[in-house]
Amino acid sequence: MATPIIQAEGLTKAFGSNEVLRSVDLELATGERVALIGPSGSGKSTLLNCLGGLERVDGGSLIFDGLEMQEMGGDALAALRRERLSSIFQFFHLLPTLTAEENVAFPLRLLDLSSEERDQRVEDLMDKVQLTPRKHALPEQLSGGEQQRVAIARALAIRPKLILADEPTGNLDSVTGAAILELIESLTEAYQTGLVLVTHSLEATRICHRTLRMRDGVILEEGV
Numbered sequence: 001m002a003t004p005i006i007q008a009e010g011l012t013k014a015f016g017s018n019e020v021l022r023s024v025d026l027e028l029a030t031g032e033r034v035a036l037i038g039p040s041g042s043g044k045s046t047l048l049n050c051l052g053g054l055e056r057v058d059g060g061s062l063i064f065d066g067l068e069m070q071e072m073g074g075d076a077l078a079a080l081r082r083e084r085l086s087s088i089f090q091f092f093h094l095l096p097t098l099t100a101e102e103n104v105a106f107p108l109r110l111l112d113l114s115s116e117e118r119d120q121r122v123e124d125l126m127d128k129v130q131l132t133p134r135k136h137a138l139p140e141q142l143s144g145g146e147q148q149r150v151a152i153a154r155a156l157a158i159r160p161k162l163i164l165a166d167e168p169t170g171n172l173d174s175v176t177g178a179a180i181l182e183l184i185e186s187l188t189e190a191y192q193t194g195l196v197l198v199t200h201s202l203e204a205t206r207i208c209h210r211t212l213r214m215r216d217g218v219i220l221e222e223g224v
């Protein structure tokens, strides 16, 4: 079997006396999509931040793509985030002064790619998210759904092993949200990109292979 993208065992994380992750186990295969549901405050975003190397866990083992993240320094973690994983957020987080296509190209500027390869990826992704006619628009000129499509293209530009998505449809109406989910599903499938999708929406769990439920800092059970 191929190396799992994530192998997490016994992850713990506290903020002061608040034990937010109490013992989290999680394994994700290459190209696997997992939904993470659970009440507000149960630790979903904190887990995502730890998986993405934005927060450090206090204990346990967290192996991403064969690398023990606990043993990595800040530079190595930053490189891992730059080269192998991407995030999608509820509020899009596009750079407001850059056009749609410049936002998609932005994460590629630090990768060792030819300018032809860069341009080709951006053009191809703008087409896949159906925004070629809007490629010169600024984020403020785009609807919420269009902004999230830019964010999806940007997330995929580096060809990450894993995308971490925190409530990506939380700020969209249900029709737009459904279209965004379909796009996330089809593109992560096409590129065999792993996905951890934090969501409140049962609709969103349908694009995933598995659904995990979190409560009080542990993953309770499989299935909705």
Ligand SMILES: Nc1ncnc2c1ncn2[C@@H]1O[C@H](COP(=O)(O)OP(=O)(O)O)[C@@H](O)[C@H]1O
Binding pocket: 015, 018, 020, 038, 039, 040, 041, 042, 043, 044, 045, 046, 047
């Ligand atoms: N940076 C932080 N500093 C202190 N406490 C935090 C921080 N981030 C999250 N928490 C606390 O951790 C708990 C879990 O939060 P979070 O991971 O955001 O849950 P969820 O995403 O499931 O709603 C909450 O009690 C929250 O207040």
Ligand SMILES: [Mg+2]
Binding pocket: 044, 045, 046
């Ligand atoms: Mg959250």
